[in-house]
Amino acid sequence: MKMSVIGCGYLGAVHASAMAELGHDVIGIDVDSNKVTQLSEGRPPFFEPGLPEILDSAMATGRLRFSTDIADVSGAQVHFIAVGTPQKQGSHSADLSYVDAAIGSLLPHLSPGDLVVGKSTVPVGTAARLAEVIEASGTGASLAWNPEFLREGFAVKDTIAPDRLVYGVPAGDAGERAVALLNEVYASAIAASTPLVVTDYATAELVKVSANAFLATKISFINAMAEIAEVTGADVTQLADAIGYDSRIGRRFLGAGVGFGGGCLPKDIRAFTARAEELGRGESVAFLKEVDAINLRRRQRVVDLTVAALGGQVYNKKVAVLGLSFKPHSDDVRDSPALDVAVQLRGLGANVVATDPEAIENARARHPQLSYSPDLEETLRDADAVVHVTEWPQYRSLDPVWAGQLVSNRTVIDARNSYDSAAWRAAGWTYQGLGRP
Structure with a gap:
């Protein structure tokens, strides 16, 4: 199929590359000319394992190209909206200006029978509003x-071989046509018997935010138990193991620590709360x-533990911080607990001397006041305390004997x-x- 992807940030660049890798003819559109140039040269503007390989592969076939000109979507049958929905300045609500702008710029280039497909995470009710905009345009397209x-860290795999597919479609013939087109888009996943849920707009919008809310709640639950464990002498890791054996609960996402971050969970749960309040619920x-x-609170707790471990003050003490990205296998420092x-x-x-395999430049752009080193040995040398905050494999497997020979004081905060x-x-x-005791 010939398709367009509007917005070539993290979501859009991965989606466009993966769709082309699956055999589709894809044009990626973005207003950022630097981003388009990088992608056109086969250079992802962010770190994501596996993306350079499929980007190169797709570009070599001629099935993938990038442009700043929205008119280049002409001839595409399916148009994915993959722009960001950041948190509004001074508010918990989602900023939908990029979504609205993408739809507005796309309308003059739609043809009868085209399908606009939203992938951005939006507040419930957004799709119904946008469907009305598209219908009123008289283009004959649907949403x-x-x-x-x-x-x-796993985005390429999750796009090419998703664990489930959700289609929010309108009622009637338009909905049936939308399902048929999306089944063509995801033909390989459908052939692999990937679970498929076909539903209405509102349910599809709620699936994403409710999934993120549930995961965030599970993480914060075990961190709340960690707070109780710290005042009772209990061990939260053994507690998590014990309750994780219950099949109704499970062990995943029950790792107590410094908590979650990134560009999705924090802003999505805040936007969900704001939208629920707008709805009177x-x-x-x-x-x-x-x-x-x-x-x-868990971030502050890590800081407090570090200060206490160094005798009540950290002034002029060297603190080695292991990790800057919000999670391993990513260079994303948005709302990063580590940073x-x-x-x-x-x-x-x-x-503070901080290190990370991929996120140093992104962190430096936001906080140039910190000292950074790409070298783990240099980061550890003469440190008064070591704070482990991002679970990169090389930090997780750090040899305490080797590390102990480099630092000046053997104190570690395992966040x-x-x-x-x-x-x-x-x-x-x-x-x-x-x-932990």
């Missing part, structure tokens, strides 16, 4: 909503405000509870996890 469920998701508060901890420690006067505390203590370290 479907097809939420994405990408995990940063704020009390239904009021608990999400506490989920958010618990999450932010937040580093900035707070620097604000208290610590000599992800991923180290073997006994092994670190046996190597002479003062070890402190979150919610």
Whole structure:
């Protein structure tokens, strides 16, 4: 099929490349000429494992190209909207200006029978409003909503072989046509018996935000238990193991630590709360405000533990911060707990040296006041404390004996509870996890 992808940021660039890799003819559109140039040269403007390979492969076939000219969508039958929906300045609501602008720029180039497909995460009710805009345009096009469920670090796999597909479509013939077109788009996933849910607009919009709200709640729940564990002497990791054996609960996302971040979970739960309040049902998701508060408290807790471990003050102490991205296998520092901890420690006067395999330049652009090093050994050398905040494999598997020979003081704050505390203590370290005795 010939298709367009409007918006070539993280979501759009991955989607466009994956669709071309699957055999479709794809034009990616973005207003950022630098981004378009990079992608056209086969250089992703962000780090995502597997993306350079499929980008190169798709470009080589001629099935993928990028442009700043919206008129280049002419001839495409399916048009994906993959622009950002950031949090509004001074508000918890989602900023839909990019979505509205994308639809507005697309309308003059739509033809009868075209399908506009929303992938951006939007407040419930947005799709119905946009469907009315498209219908009123007289183009003969229709709208479907097809939420994405990408995990940063695994986005290529999640696009090519998704764990489920959700189509939000209108009623009647337009809906049947939308389903048929989307089944062509995702023919390989359909052939692999990927679970498919065909539903209405509102349900499709709610699937994404409710999934993120549930995951955020599960993470904050175990972090709330970590707060109780810290005052009772319990071990939250053993607690998580024990309750995780219950098949109704499961162990995934029950890792207590510094909490979640990134460009999705924090802003999505805030936007969900704001939308529920607009609908007069704020009390239904009021608990999400506490989920958010618990999450932010864990960052402060890591800072407090570091200060306490260094005798009550960190002024002029070298603190090695391992990790800057909000999660491993990503260079994304949006709302990153790791970067937040580093900035707070620097604000208290610590000599912070932070390292990360991929996220240093993104972090430096936001916080040039920090010191950065791409070299782990240099970061650790003469450190008074080590703070492990992003679970990159090389940090998670750090040898406490080797690291102990580099630092000036063997104190480690394991903000992800991923180290073997006994092994670190046996190597002479003062070890402190979150919610662990």
